[in-house]
Amino acid sequence: MEFNQTKTFKNLAASFASECQAGMRYQMIAQASLQQGYQTLSDEIKKIAKNETVHAKRFFDLLILHNGNMKNVPVNAGYPFESGTIDEMLEFASQSERNESQLIYPEFAETAFEEGFNDVGEAFKMTAEVEARHKEKFDYLYEGFKNGTLFKSEQPKKFVCSKCGYEATAQEAFTICPLCKASQGFVNLELL
Numbered sequence: 001m002e003f004n005q006t007k008t009f010k011n012l013a014a015s016f017a018s019e020c021q022a023g024m025r026y027q028m029i030a031q032a033s034l035q036q037g038y039q040t041l042s043d044e045i046k047k048i049a050k051n052e053t054v055h056a057k058r059f060f061d062l063l064i065l066h067n068g069n070m071k072n073v074p075v076n077a078g079y080p081f082e083s084g085t086i087d088e089m090l091e092f093a094s095q096s097e098r099n100e101s102q103l104i105y106p107e108f109a110e111t112a113f114e115e116g117f118n119d120v121g122e123a124f125k126m127t128a129e130v131e132a133r134h135k136e137k138f139d140y141l142y143e144g145f146k147n148g149t150l151f152k153s154e155q156p157k158k159f160v161c162s163k164c165g166y167e168a169t170a171q172e173a174f175t176i177c178p179l180c181k182a183s184q185g186f187v188n189l190e191l192l
Ligand SMILES: [Fe+2]
Pocket: 019, 022, 051, 052, 055, 127, 131
């Protein structure tokens, strides 16, 4: 069977589109966070956005590898168009990461292995693992943002200013950095 007649071909094309869109949606959350003064939140979301664009490139490269250049590939799939407040967008992001990591990519991986494209199957499998981590990160950010606990800790912990490196151990980060006067939105977020 020609590669462009396989399910894996369609899945790769749809996944490329999906990763491009995820990268863009996360850039929009990062931008909104920045506008509201959450510099380090914005930075963390940008890192995830960048991961998505690398996933897109990987899927793009696999399509070219297996099929060569193509003009006008129709991509028929459903994509989320959801916006809102920062916490709503973080929640939407978590949901789409859950769908990708638990449903879509595991299924695409299985199909690719069945159709004999092990390199694609491995790529989908590894991407699913990354998206599962993204989901955890978005959950952490969502909970922290919604509950106002991003810069708080039940046990005293070290909060570090991302601008000047000032450190203070407390249950809550300084609202204004005593050294460089940066706002709390510049305090580092520690995402494991
Ligand atoms: Fe991704």
